[in-house]
Amino acid sequence: MIRFLFQKMLHKKWLIFSLFIGNILLVAIAASHPMYKAAAIKRMFADDFTQFTQEENRHPALMTFSMSRKTLSEQENIEKIREDVAALSDELGIPYEHNIFFRYQMAQTAVWVHPRSTSPASVNFCLSDMTEFTDHIEIIYGRMYEPGIHDHMIETLVSESTFIDNDLVLDDVLEFRYIKDGEGENLLVKVVGVFRNNEEADAYWVKSPNTMKDNFFITPDTFDALYGSDWNYKAVLRCNWYLMLDTDYITTDNADELRSKTKALIEKFAEKGVTVDEPPYMELLSNLVTKVNKVSATLMILQVPVLILLCAFLFMISSQMLSLEQNEISMFKSRGAGSFQIFMLYLMQSLFIALISAVIGLFLGRYMCQALGSSVAFLEFVSRRSLGVEFTKEVFLYVGVASLLSVLVTVLPVISYSRVSIVSLKRNRARVKKQFWQRFYLDFLLLGVGIYGLYNFTNQKDSLVTKVLNGGSLDPMLYFSSSIFILGAGLVALRIQPLIVKLLFKVGKKVWSPQTYASLLQTIRTSSKQYFIMCFLILTVSLGIFNATVARTILSNAENNTVYQIGPDVVMKERWKKVDGVAKEPNVARFDLIEGVESMTIVQRDMVTVNKIYNADFMAIEPKKFGETVNMKDGLLPTHFYNYLNALAADANAILLSENFRSAYGYEIGDKIILSQGTTNFTATIYGFFDYWPTYSATVMEKQADDTLQPVNKFLIVGNLSTAQFTWDVRPYEVWFKMTDGADGVYDFIEQNNIDVEKFEDRFESTRKIRNQTLFQGTNGILTMSFIVILVLCGAGFLIYWILSIRSRELLFGVFRAMGMSKGAILHMLVNEQIFSSLLSIGLGALIGVIASRNFVPLIQIAYSADHQSLPLELITQSSDMVRLFTIIGIVFIVCMIILSRIVLSMKITNALKLGED
């Protein structure tokens, strides 16, 4: 039986090959999902932690415990807490990076033993010790301290700032009045060295050495000797523990547990009188978990359609193979083989294929995963730090399920085929059966459900936005609605397609050339056999177009929104220095020196009161320069943006109002309104209304009392800078830059000139960040993968179907040739058939893809808006994607034609006819 199986497989090598392709892709995609998810989440965690460290200059997993030792008798308690803190890491299940015990005596006064004329009268400082102190410092002056008390004197190290601020000199000796050595004498302290941190960025330094101005560090032994005995039993010691967990070990799996355990720990320590500062990860994680859930839900949802498509492909190939082997199956049956034996034969074949594919697919999946991690846009990859991809248990589970699914799908059609004996087979061939979905009108039902979903979600658009901004993910039902819509529309198209062909046939019945006539008839009469390939083509093409549009649109939309919300390339607001309590305007002209600035303008933002009643945002601009500096897309306003600016420039008191102001309060162009701030005001004339203005959103989401986000109307008034500054004085303003090439010049300038920046926005960095967001990257990656898989399946399906269809009709072509049809005419007939079935399907698929994109992408896009959508959505169908799709189809079509021509041209009539005589 096994030998027979392999012979059979060898005989059908192309079909088996296709099964392998489908299987491997299925496994690879299934395996890449958990791999990518795990790696992406890991990266999200790492990125968030790194970002936190950079922005806040704090360790994200820093727990600070502090308490005071008031008398020596509490020492035991301190030791106990020290042990408890050390055990925390085990209790939380996460190793620590640092466990630092920082102890010091509360500030004491000391005086110089040999005061200099410049020395202050006395100094306040604390003798301190920190675990592993010496590992994290370098001595810049003097030498390292030594332990021990000699002649009532101990050695100490101080930071650079302590050294300078206290006017110390190396080997200075200070005397404490209230700290005694073992002999009851006043303690002397000698400054033997000055230290600084030996690494610039070192998490160890919870407080930078330069801010520890009162701390004089002494060796741990000296510290223990001074405070561990009853020499200074009344000394009040401050004890701090800094426990920094290793963030690499914080994952989605333990995040919730970590949060709840941490919360419990804080309470437990509080009961012992220890003050605990909540670690930053408590809040970070709560946001991260929401984000991660959103990402993984989205990735899952996006992958489902292509998985279904792959199963359909396997089902199609398997059915195709079975229908070719129908004769063999029937022969077995008539020789007494049971349905079960036939079933087992195919089951073995499927298992064999599934097993090999699982191994190959696993590795292909890993490769795909790496590719996913390096996608920046649809069908665009860059080389970047690779994802840490691992084969986890979950990966094997997914592979197992995928393999099981493929076995099921390929074996499923066997059940119906294995029941058929040769007699019923011949009977069946004569009948043209209607597909079950047509009999039960499932196609219209599916389409209806899809349209209902669309209608429903369109009505709930606003609540969808709110939900997403509150942390929700892409609604699975919405995405499924789009898939169901595509499937339903595809099946309805299958009803329509034969009608189109029939119409063509009827219209020219009298005049069709014999080859056109035969091909039209062939398409009509065998349509039931072609349903699957046609359906498959319609679905692949429509999904391909849909995916491409989704990917392109969400990314470009997010980028456009960001660009619009930022306004120019770079926004910088300097914090003005106060001179005599008044903020003083710095010299703007110095920014002219910045390299790469194309143009620059001042934008002053304030709140104003309109007619002493309503509040509105006020943006004061220099119209000409503003126009030269901002990035404003064409087509957002009814006339060109410059016309609005010209109107402003023409009249110093001219203003422009946001459209919602007009609808809310009923002003018209030409109306005069009073704009005031405090007691000063001016009368402005309304010159126009706008829906869009750089940075302006008509509504913004604001947190309500119940902690949810709700849209709130925003009014904006734009006026002349000169008028505003004349009326209300010069206030701290933003400087907007247009750059020739990137914002590097501005960064350099800020650093070199030590500019105190209050607000900074950079369009280049912001758009880059969007592309790097896991949500966008994963979406792009998955949609790209799906698109490529679709191309492969489309090509393979098309080729396989046609070659098989031709091979099975060789006898018929012999008859045609005998009747005097030329080879060219037969080829023409085949081309016609392809046009009527495949190309028509592809055309219908493209149409469905476009319709689905138009209607569903605006809704799906919502799941990707990090912010409230300011701009109208623009659907992006990049023609290059369509070119790619149709190029592949074109190539497959041509390859198919070449193979067909070769079959037809090499066909000998007499041989072909002989076939019929066997």
Place this chain on the structure above:
Amino acid sequence: MAYRELIMRANDITRSFPLAGGGKIQVLKGISVEIPKKSITLLRGRSGSGKTTLINILSALDYPTEGNVFFKDQDITKMSEGAREALRRKDIGIIFQSVSLIPIMTAYENVEFSLRLAGYEGDRKERVEKALRLVGLGARMHHMPQELSGGEQQRVAIARAVAHRPKLIFADEPTAELDSGTARHVMKIFRDLVEEEDITIVMTTHDISLMDAADKTYVMEDGEVVGNG
């Protein structure tokens, strides 16, 4: 038998096929036949005697290795492939041993298709119906081939072969898969065609009982004509 004008003449036809293991097998070893107009000519012989190969050559489906075939005065072995295709479309009709109907077309459409191929000028509907009535299938003309019995299918094939009024019809074992009653009926149809439609028929058979129905018989054995009458 009275002298009749010849419609086809074949001189010294040989045909050899290359063998898979090298070398050649000679299937026809110098055969000459003459086909009189308005007659039924029988090529009789056991299987393997070369009669199918001969009929393929005569009907312009295959080329001889040596020798010539004249249709009227034209040597068809020297014609271009296009001209031979045109010949098959217009002047020749072929009926195969096993059923060779186009499965996606009804009986009517099968017949009409040959008219389309031949570029038939007249009223196609009338001609198709007449051809089908001639073979006694007027009532079942809109059935699909699968819905007809073997004999009925063969009769549709005959109607298709004659519909475009070819001058010559070649039939390779047209009665082989039919019972004797049906076979006799087919021979009767052939006879009627010769009488009514001015058609010449060349057919192969291994059935001795059909000898009476023929005007002329060539007996073939091992690639040679061993007798005629």
